[in-house]
Amino acid sequence: MSNVTVILWSVFYLIVLFGIGYYAEYRSSKHKSIINNPYIYALSLAVYCTAWTFFGSVGRATTTGVEYLYIYLGPAIMAPLFWILLRKIIRISKTQRITSIADFISTRYGKNISLGVVVTLLSVIGIIPYIAIQLKAISSSIEIVTSTTHVIQHSFNVFSDNTFYIAIGLSAFVILFGTRSVDATEKHEGMVAAVAFESIIKIIAFTVAGVFVTYFLFNGFGEVLKRSAELPSYQQLFVVQDNKMYIQMFAMMMLSMLAVLFLPRQFQISVVENMQEQHLNKAMWLFPLYLLIINLFVVPIAFGGSVIFNGQNINADTYVLALPIKAHQPWLVTMVYIGGFSAASSMIIVETIALSTMISNHIVMPLLLFLSSFSKLNFEKFFRLIVISSRRISIVVIILMAYLYDRTVAEKYSLVSIGLVSFTAVAQFAPAVILGIYWKQANKNAALIAILIGFAVWFFTLVVPYIVGAGFLDESILKDGLFGIAFLKPLELFGMSGFDTITHGFFWSLFFNSIFFIGISLFSNRNSEEIYQAEMFVDIFKHSTQSAEGSVVWKGTAFIPDITSLLYNFIGKQRTDHLLAGYARRHKVNFTQSGKADPMLVSFAERVLAGAIGSASARIMVKNVVKEEELSIDEVLKILRESQVVKETNKELRRKSLELSKATEELRIANQQLKQIDEMKDEFLYTVTHELRTPLTSIRALSEIVHDNPDIPDPEKNIYLASIIKETERLSHLITQVLNLERYESGRTxxxxxxxxxxxxxxxxxxxxxxxxxxxxxxxxxxxxxxxxxxxxxxxxxxxxxxxxxxxxxxxxxxxxxxxxxxxxxxxxxxxxxxxxxxxxxxxxxxxxxxxxxxxxxxxxxxxxxxxxxxxxxxxxxxxxxxxxxxxxxxxxxxxxxxxxxxxxxxxx
Amino acid sequence: MVKCFTINGYLGFMKEKLKEQRLLFLSILFMMLFSFPFAKIMNGSTIILGIPQLYFYIFVIWLLLIFLTWLIADSRLFKNKKNKDE
Missing domain, CATH: 3.30.565.10 (Histidine kinase-like ATPase, C-terminal domain)
Incomplete structure (x- = not known):
């Protein structure tokens, strides 16, 4: 394939990406988002699979066998925990308008600036080599597909280098779709759509290549295996020979579990770009399924390649391209080239967006604020411009640094090993983040020191050997240890030998990191801001059920014009007015353009600002325009307790009203019964008197007869008198019975x-x-x-x-x-x-x-x-x-x- | 806010807790299945359907993990009412 064809294909592919980006942004502006969809979310998570997966897995499978799979098993194991860990991180980030992993850590520990700086630096230093290997993958794949027609140019000239132009094209894409708005919490819909599209391309390309190798070059899995049985390395690749390998496998799994959460690009996609928490339900199984499918054909390609290129000096990382070239399949070669390009470019795009946001919000902004506090320069009006430009500049700088790294150091190493070094770098954030969202005592000093120590150990055990390998340091440090101390050998720290470099470095860095983190947290105190943030993070599901603006820890005086002009400077008039109108609607307040701002409005403005420039810088900006009173720890605790008390009181009230309604119901029933009894009593009285009157009437009638007629004959008179006696008896009998009954019923008997x-x-x-x-x-x-x-x-x-x-x-x-x-x-x-x-x-x-x-x-x-x-x-x-x-x-x-x-x-x- | 204190809200909350616990259990179980004692038990030179035994085991367990995650997180079987409405 000619050089021109490759360039044309690459340009064509980039144009398609731009088109998708524009389409997604267009749909978003019409409020018909295409990325608000669990399938797109799951696909965009597959940005985890980079060129390292596409090319490097094959290479790793030919050297360590089954171990390469554990880099994908880690995320598969982590996926069920997305619902627990990631959902909490997403919820926190949405309530606090967090824009990156550096912002997350800095916000958790009292919106601390130094932490933001440290995390950003560690990320940039750790990730740039990783971006570099993506560029390396692109450049070497160009080299391979063109090498049949051209002699490989060994002289190095930037302007005749295709990779350079591709790097510039990618920078343009990232600048266009990654820095549209200064508010970094706004979704980058164009970018996400493009990344999801690239995920589809890379899995199709790799699977087609795998099917081609397995079923066209060979006759199925069985034949690949049979043929590769003749290779000398066969046994050790299919069967684990050394028990130490299990430890290495476990370390890979743990490492990738952490990486899938804490790599800046994963954080960007899974947290910042997340539209709905519910999307996790699908992503939790679709994402591991994606990883499984893309890994299905790694083994046949790896061993098929080993069989076919046995004895030739061809890097196993390139088998996936080299096999179709050898089989003279130009269309397949193009497809695989585009697949590899998509894997590399998606990683570069997301990673640079994430890193540039971190640099602008956690290094440039604090620096600017620091400078402006000393000089009288009034550049507040240009803040917006500065934030955006600093992001654009850092995108270009990151990609250029990666390019230079690729052209100087990375040439010498395989894809996977450099990727794993980056994994270990971001794993240093694990204690601060995971413990930070479950353990309130975790504090700022602990996080700062622990990350710095983890960083140092990481650098010493994993980066120093590379520097030595590249010839910048003397080899004696590897053989004799630092300052000649045998305990301080970078590859055998404290005498721990026999493990591979990654397991070794991962273990020591995370060991010191966690120990210092927990130890210092247990033996030091937190300030009021930290206490408040710890509460907001750890109990997020409690706090986010009420309005996020509900509980405010702030005391001081602020004026509305100051607040609004601050927002104008950073996010523009249009968006400020829109947000404030929304705020007024939610809280049913009328905005005047003057007067004092209440604490709720101040904290709302701070959060909006945090979305643009990071919480630590936002804190400082707000502090500058308002007269703030320092809150003591007691006051913070009081406020937290009060919001707790309010909640408790609400609960109590609900319980009381429930009891009350129950009592009311009981009363109603009792009342009804009483009425019934009253009626019964009336009826009883009526019946009794009626019953009494009957005998009385006959007694009276009979006695009147006897009285009025003195001449009645005696026998007749006797009959009347007998009747009178009988009636009297009946009367007294009745009265006795009524009395008896009354006595029995009243319970007096x-x-x-x-x-x-x-x-x-x-x-x-x-x-x-x-x-x-x-x-x-x-x-x-x-x-x-x-x-x-x-x-x-x-x-x-x-x-x-x-x-x-x-x-x-x-x-x-x-x-x-x-x-x-x-x-x-x-x-x-x-x-x-x-x-x-x-x-x-x-x-x-x-x-x-x-x-x-x-x-x-x-x-x-x-x-x-x-x-x-x-x-x-x-x-x-x-x-x-x-x-x-x-x-x-x-x-x-x-x-x-x-x-x-x-x-x-x-x-x- | 009041909603979560109704009986349905409470049951939903308990169901949510149960879902978290099920997923945690799944994750820990499969982490063990992929690791030392089990991986070593499955290590061997047998070939199943043209695939070495250990690779075969890992892919089957992996698929099972995906299936169970789907079952707990996204299938109708365990979905609570709230999710269904959406």
Whole structure:
């Protein structure tokens, strides 16, 4: 393939990328975002797969075998934890308008400037080689695809170097789509869309190449394996030979777990560009699936390449391109070249955006603020311009530095090893971030010192050997250790030998980092700002449920014009007015353009500013325009406690109101019952007086007859007088019963307990009712169980019950009455049956009501007071028993009484 | 804000907690399955479907991890009502 063709393809591809970027921005401006989609989110996460994956995995698979897979297993293991860790980080970043990993760490530890600087520097130093190897991948793939027609140029001239122009093209893309707005929390929709597109391209290109090698150059996986069995290195690559390898594999896994969270480009894509937390649900399985698929054909390409190029001096990193070239497949070569280009460029794009934001917000801005505090230069009006230009300049500088690095140092090393060094660099952020979001005691000094120490150990164990390798340092440091101290050999620190460099460096740097981090946190204090931020980070799910503007820790005086002009300077008039209008709407306040600003508005402005220039710089800017009073630790704690108290009070209030409504309901029911009872009482009184009047009326009528007619013959007079006596008896009987019932119901009656022989009691009743039985010619049958235990009860009252029931039965029976008594399971059961007409089922309960009979006496004259059954029921209940009616087969009524046999004494009312 | 104190809000909260715990369990379990004792047990020179035994094991376990993550995080089976509405 000619040089021109390659350039044309590259330019064409870049144009497509620009087109996609523009399209996405256009859609976003129409509020029809194409990146607000879980699939795009998952695809953009695959920016994890760089040129290192595309070319380097193959190379690594030919040297360490299965170990290369663990760089992708780490993210797969981390993916389920996205829901726990990443979601929390996303939530925090959204509430605090965080723009990068440096901003995250600096904000967590009291918006500290030094931390922002350190994290930014470590990221830049750690990542530039990583960007460099992307450029290296592009340049060497150009070299390979053109080498068939051209002799490789060994003389190095920047302006005849294709990679240089590609680097410039990429810078243009990043500047265009990465620095559109000064507000870094705004989504870079064009960039994300392009990155997602590149993820599709690289996986297709690699998979097609893999299928080609596996099924066209060879006859499936099996044949690749069979052929590669002839290679000398075969055994050690397919089967792990050395147990130490397991430690190395584990280290790779841990390292990549951390890298997938903390690489600046991953943080940019997964946190800053995240549209909705819910997108994580899909990304959690789609992203590992993507990694799995892109790794499927690494082994066949690696071993197929080893078989085909056996003995030739061809770098295994380039097999994926070299194989299609050797097979003379120009279209496939183009495709793979574009795939590799997409893998490299997506990484470069996102990484430079992330790094440039960090540089402008955490190095340039603090520097500017520092300078302006000393000089009288008034460049506040140009802040916006300065922020944007510093980002654009740093993009160009980063890419150029990477280019130079590529052309000087990186030539000598394979892709993966440099990538792993970068991984280890960003792993230094893990303690400060992970502990920072779960452990409130973690503090600023600890984070600063721990990261610096981790950084130093990383530099010593992983970077120094490279510097030596590149010839800038004397080799003696590797052999004899620093200052000739044997314990300080960069590759065998403290005498730990036998591990590969990455495992060794990863272990020591993270060991010192974590130990110092935890140790210093435990033995030092936090200032008020740190305490507040720790609270906001660790308990984010508690705080973000209320309005983020709700709890404010700030004290001082500020004026609205100062605040608004500050915002104008940084984010422009249009956006400021838009944001302030939104704020006014949310909090239902009217904005005047003058007057004092309340703390809530100040903290809102600070957060908006933080989105543009980072929280630490925003803090300083706000401090400059407002008169602030320093808050003491006690005050911060008080504010936090108060917001806690408010929450508690709310909870308490809700609980109270719940209780109140419950009480109200109870009261309502009680009231209803009272009304019912009142009605019942009225009715009772009415019935009683009515019942009393009937006999009284007849007594009065009869006595009037006797009184008015003195000449009535004696026998007739006697009949009248007898009637009067009978009516009087009825009256007094009625009154006695009413009094009794009232006494039973009010609970004033004490039961006069004694042991009762139930059988004897029932026979006795028969005796007293004999006269009645004779009159009505009725037969009474007894069926009483022998040897029942004595029933403990009030003999007078119970006699009354059974007398009432028996006389009731006598009233209704035609021929027979049957009385039964049994004792079973501690319960006496007495049933009194008659063969009368029976009682309709619907009345079974009503007959026990007071005056039931009276109320229903439409047809016949009442026999008895109508209180008998009510009294029976009450007496039985006083004995803890039950009384009810059952219908018999033959139609008669069956009254059943059940009284339990047990410690009655306790239950007397 | 009041919503989270209703019974449904509370159940949703508990379900969310359960989801976190399930995912944590999954992650720890598979980290072990990919690591020393298990990787060593699966290490060997047998070839399965043209793939060396250890590679085969890793890819199968990997696929299983993806499937289980999908099941817990994104399938209807474990989705709570709130997610369904969206």
């Amino acid at each position: 004490q039961l006069n307990l004694s042991g009762i022989e139930l059988g004897a009691l029932l026979y006795e009743i028969e005796d007293s009712a004999r006269q009645l039985l004779k009159e009505k010619k009725l037969q009474i049958h007894f069926n009483i169980q022998a040897l029942m235990p004595l029933l403990e009860g009030d003999i007078d009252l119970l006699t009354q019950v059974f007398y009432n029931l028996t006389s009731n039965a006598i009233k209704h029976a035609k021929k027979n009455i049957q009385v039964e008594a049994t004792y079973h399971d501690n319960v006496y059961r007495i049933s009194i049956k008659d063969d009368g007409e029976g009682i309709p089922t619907e009345l079974h309960e009503l007959v026990f009501d007071k005056f039931f009979q009276a109320k229903n006496q439409t047809l016949k004259k009442p026999e008895g007071s109508g209180l008998g059954l009510a009294i029976c029921k009450r007496i039985v209940e006083m004995h803890q028993g039950k009384i009810w009616i059952e219908n018999q087969m033959n139609g008669g009524a069956n009254f059943i009484v059940e009284i339990p046999h047990s410690n009655m004494t306790n239950k007397i009312e």
